[in-house]
Each structure stands twice: as C-alpha cells, then as structure tokens.
Amino acid sequence: MRFNKYIYFLLGFFVSSFIYYIAGVQASGPKDLPFFLMFSVSNCVLALIGGFTGLLVSRHWGGFKSAVGKAVLFMSLGTTSWGLGNVVWSFYNFVLHLEVPYPSLADLGFAGAVPLWAIGMYYLSQATGAKFSLRRLRGRVLLIVLPIIAAIASYYFLFVIARNSSFEVEGGLLKIFLDFYYPIGDWVILTLSFLLFGLSFKYLGGKFKWPVFITILGFIVMFLADFSFSYTTTVGTYYNGNISDLLFAIALFVISFGINGLDAKT
DSSP states (O other), X not given: OOOOHHHHHHHHHHHHHHHHIIIIITTOOSTTSHHHHHHHHHHHHHHHHHHHHHHHHHHHTTXXXXXXXXXXXXXXXXXXXHHHHHHHHHHHHHTSOOOOOSSOHHHHHHHHHHHHHHHHHHHHHHHHTHHHHTTXXXXXXXXXXXXXXXXXXXXXXXXXXXXXXXXXXXXXXXXHHHHHXXXXXXXXXXXXXXXXXXXXTTTOOGGGHHHHHHHHHHHHHHHHHHHHHHHHHHHTOOOTTSHHHHHHHHHHHHHHHHHHTTOTTO
16 A cells, blocks of 8 residues: 555654654643643544545546546545534634534534545445356355344444433434434444445555545444444533543544555555
C-alpha cells in the first residue's frame, strides 16, 4: 500500500490532534475547558478533510463511471455529512454556549452519513468481488450468519449495555424516529462491514487489499464510538472531548485513511 499526499496530510493532522488530546485534554482539569471543545472541533476538520480528499480520489476513478469511483464518492460524502453535523454541534457549544438539543440540525448531518456510507460500501462490495462468494455455499451461509452476528452485537452493545436494557418512547415524532434510526443504522453499517470482509477476503488482493480492510476497520471503530457515545449520554457522563470523541477521531481517520488509500494514481 502506497501513501499519497492526502494520506500524509491526514496522518499529520490526526497525530497532531492525538498529541493535543493526550497533552491538553487529558492533562487538564474541569471538563468545560476550551481544551475539550477544541478537540471536538478538530473532529469536524478531520472529517471534512477526509471527505474532501476522498472526493478528489473518486475523480481518479471517474466518479460515477466505475464501482470504485462510486464507492469512494459515497463514503466520502458520508464522512463529509458527519463532519457538517459536528460543525453544527460545535456551533452550539462554541458560539451559542448552549447544550446541543436533541434532535437538532446536527442530526441532519449525522443521520445523513449512514445511508451514504451504506451505499458506498455496497459499491465497494461490487468492486471487491464479494458477489463471487455467493456462488458458493460458504458465501450464502455468511450472507445469513453475519447479519445475525451483527444484530446480536448491536443489541447487546447498543441496548443491553448502552441503555441498560430499557427504551423509552417519548418526545416528538422526530426524536422517536431518530431513537430507532441510529441503532438500526449502526447495525446496517456493522453488517455491511462484516459482509464486505467475509465475502471479499478470498478474492481481494493487490495494492488495494489493505485500503479496503482498513476502511472496514474504520467503520467497526465508528460502531464502537457510537456505542460509547450512547452509553455515556445515557448514564450522564458524556462531555466534549471524552473517550467517545477520541474514538470518533480514530474512526474518521481510519475510514479516511482507507478511502484515500484507494487512489488509482498511487
């Protein structure tokens, strides 16, 4: 796997953010210091950089003219959407100095990322030869088993642990919709990650093997970040710059790293 200039830039930004997190955020005291808010803002920048550079990479594949181009395009749009959602989140904290309401305009970006990522992963599966696995019994078994495993993992982490096995249907229709939408979206992304890895493993080779696997790993980390955020908000221990935001930063970096590693010009 060769690094292009976009990956070097992402790597430099992420390492700087990580050092800032360790030296500034974790070494500081009260949780409302600007250190914590600034790290949250850095996630906006990381997502937007990763999304923008990914869009440039998709052009190297002809954009909509190829499966890889469409995969990179939609996954980059998903990352950009998440970044825009976090921009709104940071605007509430930095400019308005208000607790972010739920739902808010930030959810438009966060929720919009899910279908874009899912579409991108679908096109990536077309490019990696996942469909050839379905011609064999093993592939058809994985098509049934892996979504079940993802469902069990999602139920356990997002409901049993994160919500203490309780779910209150309250608030407006939009809030109720998002309360169901987010965990279902996490299950969809986790399922697609498992399927993409399981069905493509034997057929994927060459210089794009590791970028694909790294991208899958990034989405799994994103699932863990969502779990951490859901758990800490449920028990009331979330604050800007906590471990959830660090996991989001890692997930965004790994996803962007993998997407940019699919550059046809490297």
